[in-house]
Amino acid sequence: MENTGKPREGFSSGLAVFFASLGSAVGLGNIWKFPYLTGSNGGGAFLFVYFICILFVGIPVLLCEWYIGRRTRHNAIGAFESLKPGSLWKGVGVMGVLSAYLVMFFYTCVAGWVYFYCFKALTGAFASISAESVEGLFGEVIGVGTAGQSFFSKAVLSPIFWQFIVLCVVGFGISMGVRGGIERITKTLMPLLFVLIVICDIRALTLPGAGEGIRFLFHIDFSRITPSVALSALGLAFFKLSLAMGIMITYGSYFTEDVHLFKTAGKIAFSDTLVSMLAGLAIFPTVFSFGMEPSAGPGLLFMTIPLVFSKMPFGTVLLAAFFLLTSFAATTALLSLMEVPVAFWSEEFKMSRKKATFMNCLFIGLVGITATLSVDSSSLLGGIKLFGDGFFDFYDHLSSNIIMPLGGLLIAIFVGYFSKKEDVAYELSNHGTLENGFYVRFFSFVIRYVSPALLVIILLNTIGIISF
Numbered sequence: 001m002e003n004t005g006k007p008r009e010g011f012s013s014g015l016a017v018f019f020a021s022l023g024s025a026v027g028l029g030n031i032w033k034f035p036y037l038t039g040s041n042g043g044g045a046f047l048f049v050y051f052i053c054i055l056f057v058g059i060p061v062l063l064c065e066w067y068i069g070r071r072t073r074h075n076a077i078g079a080f081e082s083l084k085p086g087s088l089w090k091g092v093g094v095m096g097v098l099s100a101y102l103v104m105f106f107y108t109c110v111a112g113w114v115y116f117y118c119f120k121a122l123t124g125a126f127a128s129i130s131a132e133s134v135e136g137l138f139g140e141v142i143g144v145g146t147a148g149q150s151f152f153s154k155a156v157l158s159p160i161f162w163q164f165i166v167l168c169v170v171g172f173g174i175s176m177g178v179r180g181g182i183e184r185i186t187k188t189l190m191p192l193l194f195v196l197i198v199i200c201d202i203r204a205l206t207l208p209g210a211g212e213g214i215r216f217l218f219h220i221d222f223s224r225i226t227p228s229v230a231l232s233a234l235g236l237a238f239f240k241l242s243l244a245m246g247i248m249i250t251y252g253s254y255f256t257e258d259v260h261l262f263k264t265a266g267k268i269a270f271s272d273t274l275v276s277m278l279a280g281l282a283i284f285p286t287v288f289s290f291g292m293e294p295s296a297g298p299g300l301l302f303m304t305i306p307l308v309f310s311k312m313p314f315g316t317v318l319l320a321a322f323f324l325l326t327s328f329a330a331t332t333a334l335l336s337l338m339e340v341p342v343a344f345w346s347e348e349f350k351m352s353r354k355k356a357t358f359m360n361c362l363f364i365g366l367v368g369i370t371a372t373l374s375v376d377s378s379s380l381l382g383g384i385k386l387f388g389d390g391f392f393d394f395y396d397h398l399s400s401n402i403i404m405p406l407g408g409l410l411i412a413i414f415v416g417y418f419s420k421k422e423d424v425a426y427e428l429s430n431h432g433t434l435e436n437g438f439y440v441r442f443f444s445f446v447i448r449y450v451s452p453a454l455l456v457i458i459l460l461n462t463i464g465i466i467s468f
């Protein structure tokens with residue numbers, strides 16, 4: 001069967017497909033989430049569990065999304081409409097676009113902090129910073145104590161300004177098109193990111209006492225693997241591969257016909273994990289070498305790292321390199337998120353790409369301000385709660401805990417039970433030109449029985465029906 005969509009712009013080659021998808025997978029998750037989770041949950045043992053999750057849920061759902069995208073050559077919502085016209089399955093596409101928006105509301109805010117730190121590092125502001133001043137700086141960034149201040153005060157406007165810069169950069173990249181923007185940017189930034197990480201690694205691994213950091217990351221301790229740790233590995237696999245946000249459906253719709261989907265999925269999962277490990281090798285030896293305790297999340301990225309890097313020789317240069325690579329990671333991940341609504345609006349409403357980009361950036365900027373002003377409970381909008389969360393946490397929790405696992409489950413069910421087996425096999429074997437029957441059969445089994453079961457467990461755990 002031929003693809004149903006009209007011919008449209010797409011990636012130019014398999015290499016472009018690889019870098020664009022890797023650009024989406026590699027993001028803030030590699031730097032503040034993955035290495036810390038690995039180190040504190042049993043090191044090599046956690047990695048082993050993570051790989052099982054990648055194999056049985058991550059890669060199968062990724063393949064489902066690429067199948068849906070490449071087969072239909074449509075955006076996330078149009079793709080379901082094209083496969084099952086007039087059915088409720090379109091709702092799964094709507095959920096994807098919705099979670100892309102929700103994630104962008106807060107991800108642009110965090111990316112803004114990264115840009116700000118990058119600017120500070122490049123201008124040498126961290127040269128001799130103390131623990132108190134680095135804490136104070138982060139407090140400023142997240143708007144601590146701004147409740148009751150005027151919206152137009154500098155403390156309130158400054159993080160909004162950086163979020164605005166992020167949207168301008170991402171919007172500019174997206175408006176340049178799939179090839180001229182996403183492809184060109186990811187092909188340049190991904191190799192650069194790799195070089196910058198390796199530079200940071202060399203410095204970190206030659207510090208006295210670096211061995212403790214390596215041990216933290218790679219010791220193997222199977223006794224640390226509890227059901228709840230396994231569950232977080234599963235959630236991480238989803239987050240890392242940017243699943244259930246419409247991203248991989250949209251990117252799949254730009255893939256060339258000759259891309260070997262199985263091999264590409266394996267390469268992406270492997271390279272993404274490699275980037276996380278390399279980031280961990282830059283972070284933990286440095287942190288331990290200066291006698292500090294590693295933490296997770298914003299604390300690690302915005303307080304510990306500036307402090308330890310500023311204390312070592314060539315620290316300011318390395319800190320600039322580190323924040324530069326972190327801003328590359330955040331930017332390429334955001335490009336993939338932004339492409340989801342832009343593809344939808346420009347295709348379904350016949351809007352020009354530039355106009356769709358502008359309107360979406362404006363919308364995300366306006367709503368995203370609510371996330372930026374609610375990070376801390378003493379921030380300007382910190383007192384407003386939605387289901388017990390401030391805006392920032394609400395966008396994060398609703399998308400990561402509910403919409404993404406539910407979307408992933410529905411995608412697996414759609415491909416496993418509501419799509420013709422022959423159609424799926426035809427697409428995954430590149431129209432029958434690949435001899436990959438074993439992989440296709442393995443995939444069909446996993447997507448029908450294993451992935452849905454694991455995803456149901458995640459969901460039941462999230463909504464509190466079962467707990468580990």
Ligand code: PFF
Nearest residue numbers: 025027028029103240242333
């Ligand atoms: N996969 C990327 C990361 O790990 O940071 C980027 C990402 C995009 C994560 C979108 C989460 C997300 F919702």
